[in-house]
Amino acid sequence: MEKLIEQYEGTIKPGNRKKNPVANKLLRSGQKSKYYSLKISSRIHNQVEYRGCKYIRYADDFLVGILGHRRLAEQVRNKVNEFLKRELNIELSLKKAKITHVSRGIGFLGYVFSRKILFVKQRYGRRVVTRKMTIPTLDVNMNRVIARLSQVGFCAGNGNPIPAFRFLRLPQSETNLKVNQILKGLCEWWAIAGNRKQAVARVAYIIRYSIAKVYAAKFKLPTVASVFKIGGNDLGKPIGIRAKSVVGEDEGQVPAGRKEELKGILYDRYYKIPKPKGNKLKPSWIPEYLNTLKEGDKDYANLWDKVWSMRKAASKNLLGVMTWRLERTLSRQGAPCSICGSHEDVQMHHVRPLIDLPKSINAVRKYAISMSRKQVPLCRKHHLAAHKGDWNK
Numbered sequence: 001m002e003k004l005i006e007q008y009e010g011t012i013k014p015g016n017r018k019k020n021p022v023a024n025k026l027l028r029s030g031q032k033s034k035y036y037s038l039k040i041s042s043r044i045h046n047q048v049e050y051r052g053c054k055y056i057r058y059a060d061d062f063l064v065g066i067l068g069h070r071r072l073a074e075q076v077r078n079k080v081n082e083f084l085k086r087e088l089n090i091e092l093s094l095k096k097a098k099i100t101h102v103s104r105g106i107g108f109l110g111y112v113f114s115r116k117i118l119f120v121k122q123r124y125g126r127r128v129v130t131r132k133m134t135i136p137t138l139d140v141n142m143n144r145v146i147a148r149l150s151q152v153g154f155c156a157g158n159g160n161p162i163p164a165f166r167f168l169r170l171p172q173s174e175t176n177l178k179v180n181q182i183l184k185g186l187c188e189w190w191a192i193a194g195n196r197k198q199a200v201a202r203v204a205y206i207i208r209y210s211i212a213k214v215y216a217a218k219f220k221l222p223t224v225a226s227v228f229k230i231g232g233n234d235l236g237k238p239i240g241i242r243a244k245s246v247v248g249e250d251e252g253q254v255p256a257g258r259k260e261e262l263k264g265i266l267y268d269r270y271y272k273i274p275k276p277k278g279n280k281l282k283p284s285w286i287p288e289y290l291n292t293l294k295e296g297d298k299d300y301a302n303l304w305d306k307v308w309s310m311r312k313a314a315s316k317n318l319l320g321v322m323t324w325r326l327e328r329t330l331s332r333q334g335a336p337c338s339i340c341g342s343h344e345d346v347q348m349h350h351v352r353p354l355i356d357l358p359k360s361i362n363a364v365r366k367y368a369i370s371m372s373r374k375q376v377p378l379c380r381k382h383h384l385a386a387h388k389g390d391w392n393k
Contacts, residue, residue, distance in 0.1 A: 001055040001064075004076060008068070010051040017043040017050055032130065036119070042132070063108050073099045102136075111193060112141045140190050140199040149203065154210045161206045163213035169248030172215070172231075172239060173260040179207050183266045191276035204267035211235060211265065219243035236264025337379035347383045349376045 023042045026035040044050075052067035053076060064080070066073040077099065081092040100106050105114040118133045146159045153164045167175045183204055190196045212227045212235060219239050221227055231239045240250040251262065267273050337346055378386060 001080075004079060005053045005055060008051055008053040008066075008072065008076065010049040010068075012047055012050040017047060020044050036132075058109055061109060063106070063113075070099060107141050107144070110141050110144055112139045113137070114139065137194050138192060139195040140193045142195075142199060142202065145199065145203060149206055155206045159202075159206065161209035161213065163217060164210045165214060165217070167211065167214050168218055171249045171251050171254050171260075172235070173251060173254070173262040175211060175214070176235060176263055176265055177260050179211055180263065180266050182207065187267075187274065196276065197270065197273050200267060200273050201270050204265070204273075208235065208265050208268060215239055218247045220245060220247070232264065234264030234266075234268040236262065238262060336377065337382055338376050339382045340379060342379045346377050346379055349378045349383050349386050 020041055020043055023035055023040050026032070026038075027042075046069070050067070051072060052065075054065040056063050056065075064073075064076060066076060077092075077097060081094075081097075084090040084092050102113060102115050105112045114137045116135045116137050118135060120131050120133055122129050122131055146155065147157070149155045149159075150157050153162070153166060155161050167178070170178075183200070186203055187196075187200050190199055193199065209224065212224045212231075215221070215227045215231065215235065216224055219227070220243060221230075221239075227235070227239065230242050231237045238251060240246055240252075243250075251259075254260075336342060376386075
């Protein structure tokens with residue numbers, strides 16, 4: 001890529017391009033409206049030496065930026081494909097390696113590179129001059145975000161919130177804590193995005209209404225409006241005190257070691273979204289959870305401590321936070337095998353299989369039962385023996 005960049009780097013820079021005679025004529029004759037309507041460049045863009053090539057890579061994802069004709073982009077792609085075949089025996093997927101103009105948006109690592117054209121009025125003494133400005137943009141790819149939220153059950157494919165029933169049996173304080181860590185992670189993750197506030201506000205709305213629908217089922221309330229009426233706009237007030245019966249755990253049933261302070265869901269108002277701090281574009285910046293992962297070892301005896309350290313690290317990783325399971329399941333991970341006391345390859349044995357449940361039970365009830373099944377920690381040897389019905393081995 002370094003050789004290709006040297007080969008395709010032209011001698012003409014943006015500042016010394018020739019002026020477009022058609023645009024120059026229209027501007028000199030005062031026909032600015034016609035010049036803007038034609039959307040023509042003020043400079044000649046197809047000069048032979050006006051070209052460039054840039055390259056950026058992250059893991060196996062890479063992006064090549066070409067300043068020039070489409071033919072030039074096709075030449076670079078063909079040379080990259082030939083090199084991968086010849087030197088690395090790798091086939092370049094032409095379906096994924098698309099050639100796209102920057103004005104249509106280019107997706108990369110969850111962001112979209114594009115450009116914005118602005119017409120800005122500038123005053124020079126008594127004269128007011130309208131100038132055309134082209135600004136590069138880096139925005140969050142909301143299509144991918146909505147798809148991810150849909151995958152983990154917060155919304156439908158079109159972005160409409162749906163109840164995330166995996167939080168159904170958790171107490172209100174623990175649910176709010178988990179979704180707040182998701183929102184905090186996203187807010188930090190998108191610190192360099194131009195549409196960061198709009199993206200965070202959209203995700204906060206989807207998650208907040210999804211959790212409100214869960215609370216409507218948990219506390220057996222008739223509507224989402226009644227949930228917000230009791231719990232407040234940020235769902236930070238205890239809802240269980242007004243409920244006659246509760247599905248799963250309520251605040252009074254949480255053990256002292258797991259009790260969390262009840263806090264509202266973040267960013268329920270647009271002005272509450274904080275401004276980004278720090279520069280995440282520095283080459284030396286490394287996410288904190290990656291540093292934690294590097295420090296890990298193979299000592300599984302203290303697995304309980306490692307689960308909590310990984311939980312703390314995962315709060316910086318939005319994907320890790322979204323795939324958390326119930327606290328009850330995590331709390332048994334550090335226990336040894338109930339039969340031999342071994343800490344090696346401990347698995348959770350579910351006493352009551354889901355296949356034994358009556359088929360008439362609805363989906364919500366079946367999900368609630370699956371989350372509250374009794375679990376016994378067993379090593380692999382005794383887990384297999386348990387499924388065969390022989391506990392003596």
